[in-house]
Amino acid sequence: MRRLVILITCCLMLAVWLPHIVTAEEDEPTKAPKVAGHKKKKKKAVPAVVKMKKNSVQKKALAATVKPAALPGGEGGSASAGTSIVKELRHWSTPDYTRIAVTLDRDAKYEYHQLPANRDTGAPPRLYIDINGARLAQGVKDIHVGDGLLKMARVAQYRADTVRVVLDLESLGDCKVVAFSDPFRIIVDIKGERREEISRPREAELVSLPEPPPAIAVVPAEEKSIPPAARLSPGKIRRIVVDPGHGGHDPGAMGAGGTKEKDVVLQIGLRLAKKLREELGVDVVMTRSTDVFLELQERTALANKVGADLFVSVHANAALNRATSGIETYYLNLAKTEKVAQLAAKENGTTLEKVSLLQAVLFDLMANYKLNDSARLADEVQKAVHNRVSGRYDGVKNLGVKQGPFYVLVGATMPSVLVETSFVSNAREEERLKDPAYQELVASGIVDGIRGYAATLK
Numbered sequence: 001m002r003r004l005v006i007l008i009t010c011c012l013m014l015a016v017w018l019p020h021i022v023t024a025e026e027d028e029p030t031k032a033p034k035v036a037g038h039k040k041k042k043k044k045a046v047p048a049v050v051k052m053k054k055n056s057v058q059k060k061a062l063a064a065t066v067k068p069a070a071l072p073g074g075e076g077g078s079a080s081a082g083t084s085i086v087k088e089l090r091h092w093s094t095p096d097y098t099r100i101a102v103t104l105d106r107d108a109k110y111e112y113h114q115l116p117a118n119r120d121t122g123a124p125p126r127l128y129i130d131i132n133g134a135r136l137a138q139g140v141k142d143i144h145v146g147d148g149l150l151k152m153a154r155v156a157q158y159r160a161d162t163v164r165v166v167l168d169l170e171s172l173g174d175c176k177v178v179a180f181s182d183p184f185r186i187i188v189d190i191k192g193e194r195r196e197e198i199s200r201p202r203e204a205e206l207v208s209l210p211e212p213p214p215a216i217a218v219v220p221a222e223e224k225s226i227p228p229a230a231r232l233s234p235g236k237i238r239r240i241v242v243d244p245g246h247g248g249h250d251p252g253a254m255g256a257g258g259t260k261e262k263d264v265v266l267q268i269g270l271r272l273a274k275k276l277r278e279e280l281g282v283d284v285v286m287t288r289s290t291d292v293f294l295e296l297q298e299r300t301a302l303a304n305k306v307g308a309d310l311f312v313s314v315h316a317n318a319a320l321n322r323a324t325s326g327i328e329t330y331y332l333n334l335a336k337t338e339k340v341a342q343l344a345a346k347e348n349g350t351t352l353e354k355v356s357l358l359q360a361v362l363f364d365l366m367a368n369y370k371l372n373d374s375a376r377l378a379d380e381v382q383k384a385v386h387n388r389v390s391g392r393y394d395g396v397k398n399l400g401v402k403q404g405p406f407y408v409l410v411g412a413t414m415p416s417v418l419v420e421t422s423f424v425s426n427a428r429e430e431e432r433l434k435d436p437a438y439q440e441l442v443a444s445g446i447v448d449g450i451r452g453y454a455a456t457l458k
Helices: 002-069 202-207 261-280 296-305 338-348 352-365 371-390 427-434 436-456
Strands: 084-093 097-104 110-115 126-132 134-136 150-159 162-169 174-180 185-191 217-219 239-244 283-286 310-317 327-332 398-404 416-423
Touching: 084 150, 084 296, 097 126, 097 150, 097 162, 097 296, 110 174, 126 185, 134 150, 134 162, 162 185, 239 261, 239 296, 261 283, 261 310, 261 416, 261 436, 296 310, 310 436, 327 371, 338 398, 371 398, 371 416, 371 436, 416 427, 416 436, 427 436
Parallel strands: 084 134, 239 283, 239 310, 310 416, 327 398
Antiparallel strands: 084 097, 097 185, 110 126, 126 162, 150 162, 174 185, 217 283, 327 416
16 A cells, blocks of 8 residues: 555656656757757848848949940930930041040040050050040940041940040041030040041042031032122132021020020021122032031031131120120130130030130140131121121121130131121110111121131232
C-alpha cells in the first residue's frame, strides 16, 4: 500500500513537471535561433535597404541621363532644372567662309579648343566645343559638309551633362566663335584657304546658287528700263542684299497706335528693292519678302552666300521717351554710349549684359570686317535719307552716323549698315512710317546714299 502511494505521488509530480520540461526543451533551441536569426536578419536587412536605395538612385540618374537625350527638340518630357537642350545643328557655306550654328533652348556655358592634325591616327585638325549642363535632343545629327574648309560637323552626348560638337577641318585656319541670344546659338565662322578642286571663282559661285527659300526673293535688274547714266559702273556694285528687320513671331518695336516695326520695314524694304533694280541696275536679294522670321545670323550668312557687295538692314527705332525722334544709321563697332548699347540690346533681342559680352569679342570678329567702307556707306546713306525726308517733312532730326554691336551685322564680309528710319515710338513718326509716301522717300534716300557711296569707289 505504501509503495502504491509513492508510485501515484511520483506520477502526479511527473504529470505536473513534464509539460514544463518539454516546453523548456522545445523553447530553448527555438529561442536561440529566433534571436540569432533576428539579429542576422537585421544585419542582412540594413545592407539590403542601403543597396536598394543605391539602385534606386542609380536608376533615377540613368533615367535623367537618357531621357532628355531622347526628347525631340526638347519636347515630350522635361529635363532637370537648368539643363539646356541642344536642338539643332546647321551650316552655311559661302565663298569666303563656312558658318556653323548650334541652337539651344536656353543659355549655356561653353568652351572651345583647337587641335592640330594627328599624323599617327590620321585625324584632321579639329575645333571642338563642350557645352556644359546640356543634353542632346533626339534627331540632331552629324553634318557632312565637304566644302573645302570643313569636312564634317559631329555632335554627341560626351558626358551625362556635356554635349560636344566636333568640327573636322581641312586645315587649321581662322575660326571665330560667338554666342547669340533668343534663341541661344553658338556661331562658329571658319575661314581659310579652300582646296583648289573645291574652291571656285566668285562669278561661278553666283551663277550656281541654289534656289532660294520662299522667304527670299532674288530679282535681277531689267537692263532695258534703266537709263545708262543712272546705271552703276560695272564691277563696283553688282548685288545688294536688302534686309527688312524682324518678322514672323518677332514684331520688333511697337508704336502706341499698334504699328509693328516688322510691317513698316518690310514695306520700305520692298520699295527699296524695286528702286535699286530700276534706278541703279543691280541685282537685289531680300532676306525676307513676306512676314516670316529669320534668325539674325541667317541674314548675313545669306548675304555672304550670294556674294553681295552691300548689305542694308532696314529698321524702325524706339525709345522710352516718346518725344524722341529722328533718323540715324549704324555700322558694326563697339557701342560708344549707353544709349547705343540699349538700342543694340533691343535689336539683338537680348540684354545689356550680353551686349557687353559681345563687345568683348568684337575686335576679333571685325578682323576682316570692312570697317572704313561701312562707315563711308553709313555716312552717305544717312545724309541722303535725311535730305529726302526733311525736304518734305518739317522737324526731321538728323541723329547722324553711329557705331554699335548689332548681331545682324556680325559676320558680313561686305560693307553693311543698319538704317533706323524713324521712331515708331513717337506718335508723329509712327503715322509717317505707315504712310506709303514716307516709305517711298526713305527708300529713295537709301538709293541716293548707295549711289553716292558707289561714286567714291575707285
